Amino acid sequence: MQLAFDELGTPLRDTTFVVVDLETTGAPPGPDGITEIGAVKVRGGEVLGEFATLVDPRAPIPPQIVALTGITTAMVQAAPRIERVLPAFLEFAAGSVLVAHNAGFDVGFLRAACQGHGYTWPRPPVVCTLKLARRVLSGQDSPRKQSHRLSALAELLGARTKPTHRALDDARATVDVLHALLERVGSIGVQSLEELLDYLPDVTPAQRRKRGMAAHLPERPGVYLFRGPGDEVLYVGTASNLRRRVRQYFTGSDSRGRIREMVGLAERVDGIECAHALEAQVRELRLLAAHRPAYNRRSKNPRKAWWVVLTDEAFPRLSVVRQERDGALGPFGSQARAKIAADALAGAAGLRTCTQRIPARDPRGTPCVLAELGKCGAPCAGRQSVREYEPAVRLVTDLVAGTGNDALHAARAHVDALADAEHFEQAARRRDALVTLLRGVDRGHRLAALAAIPELVAAAPDGARGWEFAVIRHGRLASAGVARRGVPPMPVVDALVASAETVLPGPGPLRGAAAEEVGLILRWLTRPGVRLVRAATPWAEPAHGAGKWQPWLDRAATATTLENVG
Structure with missing residues (x-):
């Protein structure tokens, strides 16, 4: 089932791909072990740049790897180490889709190197030409048993560069393989990056046909409910973009068996549009408690606290x-x-x-x-x-x-x-x-201090010079709304307060509110940039609580970690 024209994302001809290949010492993925990186940046069939360097792996290269790649220990002794190479490669690949043959191998090494040397892995979209070839090529195309090797695919698809087990040559060959495979998927309606990423997983025709169940949902934050044959709620979740998130369930991107089973049972999907993420998360908690859906594992009982x-x-x-x-x-x-x-x-x-x-x-x-x-x-x-x-x-x-x-x-x-x-x-x-x-x-004092306030109004920047508002009464979300850029905020606040839910406090430190909801709201309130607009009573935590013990807690946690490692 092809997307409608207005649902198409980035056309493949306008997508920038960085095709990468690594040579390694043969060790498992870790902070070191890469001996060479080769990458080619392409867009619309045109090569925009290339990146190639040897890397010092801080260890001898085994003889069998030398025989395979031709890269010796002597060749990499004067090469830069991976912590010097990573910034340049990450800048070269920034904003691009990463492509590799057997991408799990290459991405695993790059991610491990980033984690081991203090760099943030940018989590780019990844396309694996090995998986794509397995989806695209039929038995007639590839009669040989191991035809999905890069060398076999390069020969089959007429690549201009022959793979040599050197990083840049193999990356150039993978570019030609990628373009040949994209031509084939284009003939079956895969025209955008989003469609390509959806096409890669192995999805049954029945799953693909159900993708239309997301067509009526807005591209707004909210909560979605999968319903079964008896109108029962099977699963509840939140999303920043309801239509996009629900559509992913019908593309095989979630490989969990119970989710696949849930999708197979689903007859329709209901969406509840929310003002912002906090409202969606609170509504999710309440819906989970109300419906106790069979395929959700968390938060079915918001009053499970002890x-x-x-x-x-x-x-x-x-x-x-x-x-x-x-x-x-x-x-x-x-x-x-x-x-x-x-x-x-x-x-x-x-x-x-x-x-x-x-x-x-x-x-x-x-x-x-x-x-x-x-x-x-x-x-x-x-x-x-x-x-x-x-x-x-x-x-x-x-x-x-x-x-x-x-x-x-x-x-x-x-x-x-x-x-x-x-x-x-x-x-x-x-x-x-x-x-x-x-x-x-400490947690009890902080939650109780928030739950004690009859009414509190807070605002968080929405990232586009507007504001997201929350009206909180006794630790519960009573109203939520937004004032987009250029809209006077205080009239919005007054309207939200006037229409907010009436909350009658109950017994106990949390005044009857669910602990998980109060904790969720507290985390939102204490994020950087959130401002208090007004409060019916001062928000204050006990002076003789556990807050001043934080340094001792940090030392104790460190000691426990060291003992566990030892």
Whole structure:
């Protein structure tokens, strides 16, 4: 099914290709290992430039590779190293489509070299002439078993340059192979770069026929819903361009088996246009929670967070629960993390960890081993009164409220004491538990501070001298809109506030909002360039929270990483 004229992207005749070939030492892709780079830049059949250089791989070249390429260790000793070559090659290839024969090999080496030497891999579109040849050529065209080798294709398609296992010669031969293959796909309607990239994956005719299901969608940001035969929602996703993103599902660009299965079941695709990306992401979360689609793996339950709370009894203890309530610590992403944080906090504050219910008067229990070790005051046996137990409870409530962090200092002192006594394994376990607790406290304070604000209006630049607006009420997105360049922003803000959803706060630190939505909004608000337009109450986080512990957290995380590597 060919695209309509107004859907065509960049015509192939106007596309700039950089055809590249590498010679290597034969080692797996890594920061080094490239011995030669050859590249040819072409557009519309015309050669615009060439790039060729030997590269010092910092290692001897094996004899079998010397026999294959003719490149010896002596030849590359005076050559530049890859970290000096990469900037020039990246500039040569900037803005172009990268082409290679067996592109996974060449791109793998280039990407690994960039990562190993501190350069950002630009992630250009990639065309593999090996895959293209396998899609285009029939058995009559290529009767030989290994006919998809570059040398065989060059001979079959009449390339002017013969491959020699030297980078520039092989790149020149690949240029001729590419042009011959493009002539063949042009006869079946592949006229643009986008169509070429769509054509490469192995896609069934049934998938291609379904591409028309995206035709009605706008080229705007939003949320899309794949629906099955019974109108059930199969899958929910977001996109900056709804039509383009949905069309990709019918081109085989997503090789996941469950997504292919979902596309096979889909009967239609609904789109919800959104003002900007934040609105789309929030709507996606809400739709996932509402429909719980079978083919989405994430965020099906936005209230899956875990909380640490004090039990309501004479001698409270810490409990891990699913339902938030006032005075809860969290949210934590898993029950295991919440349990680690609860144990660390209980140990630091001196709370009991047993689960029995202890009466306020005349308890007659038997002390456990923790009491014998001096780690519990044994209120179960009447050794500690409610009044004597109260300071431990206050340490917890002060930490959760952000009015004190003595419990954190106590936990850190315990870690330091274990380390000083050379109990390093115990100290490492306590340290990691404290890290989990600190991160939970920090995240909880930040999310709760945002959820406490009745109304906040923020603006983010849209990249075209306009503004994207969000009206946030108690941590939830209540309204979203844009003011494009030249449009007065404040009337837009007033209209968004007037039409915003009414949000009634609920119980708990997040006022009833879903933790994932509050976290998503918080990340958007703290991006560079975002400005606060107005707020009903000041946005402030506790002064005695975990924020000031960030340097310690960084050192602890570094220590944990080094231990894992060791």
